[in-house]
Amino acid sequence: MTLFRTAIEQMAGYVPGEQPQAGKFIKLNTNENPYPPSPAVNLAIQRALEAGLMRYPDPTASSFRLRAADVLGVPPDWILCGNGSDDILTIVTRAFVGEGELLRLPYPSYVLYRELARIQGARFEEHRFEADWSLADSFAAPADGLRLVFLPNPNSPSGTMLPTARVAELAERLSCPLLVDEAYADFSDTHCLELVRHNPRVMVSRSLSKSYALAGLRFGFLVAQPELIQQLLKVKDSYNCDSLSIAGATAAIDDQAWLAENRRRIIASRQRLSEGLAGLGFQVVPSQANFVWCRHPDRAPRTLYEQLKAERVLVRYMDYPNWGDGLRISVGTDDQIDACLTLLRSLV
Amino acid sequence: MTLFRTAIEQMAGYVPGEQPQAGKFIKLNTNENPYPPSPAVNLAIQRALEAGLMRYPDPTASSFRLRAADVLGVPPDWILCGNGSDDILTIVTRAFVGEGELLRLPYPSYVLYRELARIQGARFEEHRFEADWSLADSFAAPADGLRLVFLPNPNSPSGTMLPTARVAELAERLSCPLLVDEAYADFSDTHCLELVRHNPRVMVSRSLSKSYALAGLRFGFLVAQPELIQQLLKVKDSYNCDSLSIAGATAAIDDQAWLAENRRRIIASRQRLSEGLAGLGFQVVPSQANFVWCRHPDRAPRTLYEQLKAERVLVRYMDYPNWGDGLRISVGTDDQIDACLTLLRSLV
Numbered sequence: 110m111t112l113f114r115t116a117i118e119q120m121a122g123y124v125p126g127e128q129p130q131a132g133k134f135i136k137l138n139t140n141e142n143p144y145p146p147s148p149a150v151n152l153a154i155q156r157a158l159e160a161g162l163m164r165y166p167d168p169t170a171s172s173f174r175l176r177a178a179d180v181l182g183v184p185p186d187w188i189l190c191g192n193g194s195d196d197i198l199t200i201v202t203r204a205f206v207g208e209g210e211l212l213r214l215p216y217p218s219y220v221l222y223r224e225l226a227r228i229q230g231a232r233f234e235e236h237r238f239e240a241d242w243s244l245a246d247s248f249a250a251p252a253d254g255l256r257l258v259f260l261p262n263p264n265s266p267s268g269t270m271l272p273t274a275r276v277a278e279l280a281e282r283l284s285c286p287l288l289v290d291e292a293y294a295d296f297s298d299t300h301c302l303e304l305v306r307h308n309p310r311v312m313v314s315r316s317l318s319k320s321y322a323l324a325g326l327r328f329g330f331l332v333a334q335p336e337l338i339q340q341l342l343k344v345k346d347s348y349n350c351d352s353l354s355i356a357g358a359t360a361a362i363d364d365q366a367w368l369a370e371n372r373r374r375i376i377a378s379r380q381r382l383s384e385g386l387a388g389l390g391f392q393v394v395p396s397q398a399n400f401v402w403c404r405h406p407d408r409a410p411r412t413l414y415e416q417l418k419a420e421r422v423l424v425r426y427m428d429y430p431n432w433g434d435g436l437r438i439s440v441g442t443d444d445q446i447d448a449c450l451t452l453l454r455s456l457v
Numbered sequence: 458m459t460l461f462r463t464a465i466e467q468m469a470g471y472v473p474g475e476q477p478q479a480g481k482f483i484k485l486n487t488n489e490n491p492y493p494p495s496p497a498v499n500l501a502i503q504r505a506l507e508a509g510l511m512r513y514p515d516p517t518a519s520s521f522r523l524r525a526a527d528v529l530g531v532p533p534d535w536i537l538c539g540n541g542s543d544d545i546l547t548i549v550t551r552a553f554v555g556e557g558e559l560l561r562l563p564y565p566s567y568v569l570y571r572e573l574a575r576i577q578g579a580r581f582e583e584h585r586f587e588a589d590w591s592l593a594d595s596f597a598a599p600a601d602g603l604r605l606v607f608l609p610n611p612n613s614p615s616g617t618m619l620p621t622a623r624v625a626e627l628a629e630r631l632s633c634p635l636l637v638d639e640a641y642a643d644f645s646d647t648h649c650l651e652l653v654r655h656n657p658r659v660m661v662s663r664s665l666s667k668s669y670a671l672a673g674l675r676f677g678f679l680v681a682q683p684e685l686i687q688q689l690l691k692v693k694d695s696y697n698c699d700s701l702s703i704a705g706a707t708a709a710i711d712d713q714a715w716l717a718e719n720r721r722r723i724i725a726s727r728q729r730l731s732e733g734l735a736g737l738g739f740q741v742v743p744s745q746a747n748f749v750w751c752r753h754p755d756r757a758p759r760t761l762y763e764q765l766k767a768e769r770v771l772v773r774y775m776d777y778p779n780w781g782d783g784l785r786i787s788v789g790t791d792d793q794i795d796a797c798l799t800l801l802r803s804l805v
Contacts, residue, residue: 112553112604112633112634112658112685113552113553113688114552114553114554114555114604116555117551117552117688117691117692118688120691121691122690122691123691123695125513125516125695125696126513128512128513128514128515128516130515130519136512139513141511141512141513142511143511144511145509145510145511146510146511150510151506154502154506154701155503155506157673158499158502158503161493161673162493162494162498162670162671162672162673162674162705163489163490163491163492163493163494163670163671163672163673164476164484164489164672164673165473165474165476165487165489165666165672165673166476166672166673166675167476168473168476192540192675192694192697192699193694193696195694195695195696196694199694203465203576204461204462204465205460205461205462206462207462207464207556207578208555208556208578221695224691228551228691228692230555230556256460256462285460286460310460318513322510322511323510323511324510324511324512324513324514324696325505325509325510325511325512325513325514325699325700325701326510326699326700326701327514327540327696327697327698327699337460340461340465340466342470343465343468343469343470343471343572343576344465344576346540346541346543346544346547347471347473347543347569348473348541348543348672348675349540349675350675351540351673351674351675351699351701351702352673352674353502353673353674353699353701353702354699354701357510
């Protein structure tokens with residue numbers, strides 16, 4: 110097969126977490142929300158469905174941008190909507206990074222970033238987190254062909270985050286755009302939205318998959334200054350968000366009371382999970398996200414993953430070459446967490 | 458702004474047809490279906506909605522592929538699903554055409570193709586249709602860096618198509634892959650699906666936007682040999698189709714009786730539109746799609762477009778540099794067509 114671009118042929122391809130379509134699992138492997146979304150979401154989708162699907166959707170999801178602008182305190186033309194925040198990451202990579210150019214990212218972090226670089230035929234440079242999950246100044250150092258930096262904050266798999274002031278400092282030193290991937294920021298104490306106002310090279314992406322319990326709907330967005338949004342619009346597919354997802358996402362972001370209550374429950378359950386794991390002897394990284402990263406001093410993570418899966422509890426086993434492996438466990442309901450902890454108690 | 462890739466900064470960006478979000482228009486400008494989709498679609502989406510949106514969707518839309526495989530007579534692993542067929546065109550372009558390489562397309566045709574080349578930083582080469590809307594052998598001639606050819610069949614704006622045997626011949630001569638864009642093939646007498654079996658470099662894309670009346674849902678797909686599909690899967694976003702669109706699309710393709718009846722009505726109305734236009738002195742190209750391309754010998758198309766729009770009838774005015782302009786009128790209901798024809802009668 111020599112028809113494809115070499116970059117495509119040579120890459121292995123990103124493999125998302127397991128999504129069993131049948132069978133009953135306690136699913137703690139892909140950071141989904143264990144609770145259903147705001148009831149307003151289903152009602153809005155019902156209404157959109159009754160209004161009909163024959164027409165193309167609004168190309169820029171204006172209804173969502175208007176509501177989100179109110180909630181986030183930015184003008185609507187600072188917002189770009191995507192078919193999930195993966196679509197946003199794809200658009201941004203395609204807009205900034207050409208063949209042979211350089212994308213920078215921390216390590217270990219979201220594995221998709223390097224696949225996006227590979228698809229572009231671009232180079233990527235991974236900077237290791239320090240032992241305390243901080244990033245050294247070298248993360249902002251100049252480099253030949255450097256065009257874009259991704260910073261997941263909170264990070265996956267660690268659930269840790271850099272303070273906003275530190276992100277501002279790194280962005281200031283960088284000569285290229287910085288995308289702060291805030292897929293998990295609704296579960297954290299801080300976020301970096303204010304940086305977008307002060308630095309035209311900072312972009313913040315958000316997802317409705319986790320905190321709004323809408324992984325199945327595919328909706329995410331980017332906040333950036335309008336000069337950037339205008340260029341990024343050229344790269345997105347014309348109708349990248351469908352009528353039902355626009356309606357659902359608009360209703361979701363409109364229900365901030367639901368978000369606050371969901372966030373409260375997830376953070377309480379995260380505490381329960383972290384303490385439970387620590388009580389079983391796991392090394393647990395304090396998390397600002399809706400998952401917890403852990404290792405046990407005496408048990409191989411892969412074995413634990415397999416043993417849990419055999420009992421129909423799915424967690425995420427992650428193995429980062431030259432760094433190490435561990436388990437990333439999503440925050441489920443208290444019952445799901447207790448079931449997971451009970452199994453682990455019998456395994457360690 | 459020098460942060461972006463030069464290719465992105467320099468392009469103007471694709472502008473889709475007008476999608477007025479308010480006001481009452483007879484909308485004959487973007488080839489939407491005037492009838493609602495199969496009732497099975499809404500029921501399936503309702504069920505998917507009740508099943509919940511918290512979980513990620515099936516990454517490869519297996520339920521759709523299984524039903525489509527039956528309907529089309531190809532194995533499920535010959536099908537790649539996309540967030541509209543624009544997503545498919547994007548994936549294919551990114552997979553085959555690198556920076557500086559060459560994409561070939563006929564002219565005039567779907568304006569998006571060249572924007573996809575531009576986003577890639579690729580070159581594109583437009584081959585004019587002959588006066589009878591055929592394509593000369595040069596369309597299959599070798600060229601430096603040629604990596605991909607797009608052939609919309611039926612074509613837009615003309616509604617014309619090349620016979621399957623001619624497409625087979627061109628594909629045979631080409632050394633690179635040929636994507637036959639069959640967005641409108643459900644309204645035509647023939648299609649090129651059988652070519653995929655005989656030539657591993659032929660791909661066929663389809664859309665549910667037009668013939669299944671699901672423009673708002675965003676769902677399209679590609680049929681190609683599995684060796685190609687495997688590589689293309691690396692390029693698509695992990696969860697490019699959402700749970701509701703997968704459910705709706707599966708129900709839609711399952712209802713072939715609805716498709717047959719819809720097709721029958723559209724083709725009958727197309728005849729009514731073509732004859733009506735001809736009766737008013739328009740030059741009308743015989744159409745195999747759900748739209749008609751026409752010009753009037755004595756009236757400027759742009760003026761007619763504006764006059765119709767003032768009366769709240771939207772048609773598409775298209776102006777192709779170095780080729781010419783005209784009106785592309787989508788096939789609406791008989792009532793919509795009659796309203797449009799009545800207005801035109803007063804204008805010509």
